[in-house]
């Protein structure tokens with residue numbers, strides 16, 4: 179067996195995994211940089227020595243210096259040998275330091291660190307075929323997801339996705355009823371309420387701690403008068419006559435997405451629209467063997483599929499379902515007109531009508 183191995187291939191593959199090992203430990207250090215404000219301090223200051231950065235962030239210089247070394251070896255931060263200072267290039271700051279930037283990615287790493295907190299449960303789920311309920315995660319997951327998807331929602335939802343829906347923007351401007359199902363921390367409910375002050379939004383989620391945070395977020399944003407939150411399942415909420423029902427990155431987490439879509443159809447007013455935002459994916463495994471698919475299949479294996487398998491229905495759609503399977507779910511529920519209206523590297527946006 180040993181003699182048949184191609185040593186160059188072994189070495190090349192080991193080299194690839196070495197890079198992945200460095201990335202894995204750096205994921206934890208990205209969290210450190212985010213929590214302590216190291217990236218933000220560097221973004222604001224320009225090149226700094228380790229002592230200056232430590233002083234600005236109230237952190238220990240010895241730890242900061244070691245962290246900086248990892249960040250330079252990772253290619254995240256640049257080291258200036260002569261001045262012994264460290265620079266976070268503006269382009270890297272957009273990804274690591276600026277929460278408002280469309281390229282901000284730290285939430286994804288926070289989510290990945292959240293997976294490491296439940297590794298024993300993931301192992302057990304593989305052995306038992308049981309699910310892992312969304313509520314079994316900790317704040318890494320809930321806040322990480324909010325921050326991971328937030329940039330796309332902030333930069334796409336009101337600007338591009340809602341205007342792309344047939345006739346919806348005019349209704350929202352005039353005053354419409356919106357339900358945001360699986361709303362999590364309420365980011366999208368708040369964004370829609372801010373953009374369309376004549377409309378009202380009901381955010382619905384089965385996870386009560388997320389609903390509590392979502393209510394706080396709405397109050398902080400000054401839109402609590404037109405956003406309400408309800409702790410209910412996607413098949414259980416009682417509201418009716420909605421003009422627009424949205425699902426943001428949550429349908430595939432549900433045990434019975436077919437029933438959730440059917441319930442939405444029943445809760446829509448005549449002529450109403452369902453907007454389905456799901457992770458970007460092609461229909462076949464071979465279409466998704468790329469960096470986006472790699473990340474999403476990882477999240478899907480450890481978060482989304484277990485969440486679905488923890489609920490009645492146990493559909494396990496997966497985070498890389500692809501448009502064809504999403505259409506099948508919507509068609510099965512009774513939607514007849516379905517089209518993709520927008521997409522980003524991370525999301526596909528479908529419109530469904532009766």
Ligand SMILES: C[S@@+](CC[C@H](N)C(=O)[O-])C[C@H]1O[C@@H](n2cnc3c(N)ncnc32)[C@H](O)[C@@H]1O
Pocket residue numbers: 312323324327359360361362363365382383384385388410411412413425426427428431432433489
């Ligand atoms: C990945 S998070 C997405 C949250 C939010 N929409 C966002 O994009 O940031 C999935 C959300 O779906 C909710 N969820 C899962 N199954 C649900 C169900 N059957 N009914 C209602 N909400 C559900 C979870 O509690 C969680 O808040």
